[in-house]
Amino acid sequence: MEIxxxxxxxxxxxRHIEQHLDDRxxxxxxxxxxxxxxxxxxxIFSSMGARALRHTCAVYCWSARQCSLGIPLNLLPR
Known part of the structure; x- marks a missing residue:
């Protein structure tokens, strides 16, 4: 068992948040x-939050932009 x-x-x-951007x-x-x-x-999340939340917001904004352009997210490279 890995710790x-x-x-x-x-x-x-x-990663879970990125994979479920449409969910709250x-x-x-x-x-x-x-x-x-x-x-x-x-x-823990709050103490690491500045970096983590910037990352999450950037991914959310990126996916929202792609959707607004009509590009299906499953066709974009990861």
């Missing part, structure tokens, strides 16, 4: 993905 660092666990959450994030679900309690996840 993940906090950064890796938050990375899992960011749920604290309990995101905490479960990172294997934290909701309270601990909130504290």
């Amino acid at each position: 993940l660092t906090y950064q890796q666990r938050i990375g899992l959450v960011l 994030p749920n604290l309990e679900e995101l905490a479960r993905i990172a294997c934290f309690s909701p309270y601990h996840f909130h504290r």
Whole structure:
């Protein structure tokens, strides 16, 4: 069993958010993905949040722009 660092666990959450941009994030679900309690996840995500939220917002804005141009997201390279 591999032990993940906090950064890796938050990375899992960011990938989940990227893959579900149309869904509204749920604290309990995101905490479960990172294997934290909701309270601990909130504290960790908030402390790492500046970088993580910039990344998430950039991905969301990029996908929204592509959709507004009529480009299906599944045809774009990752």
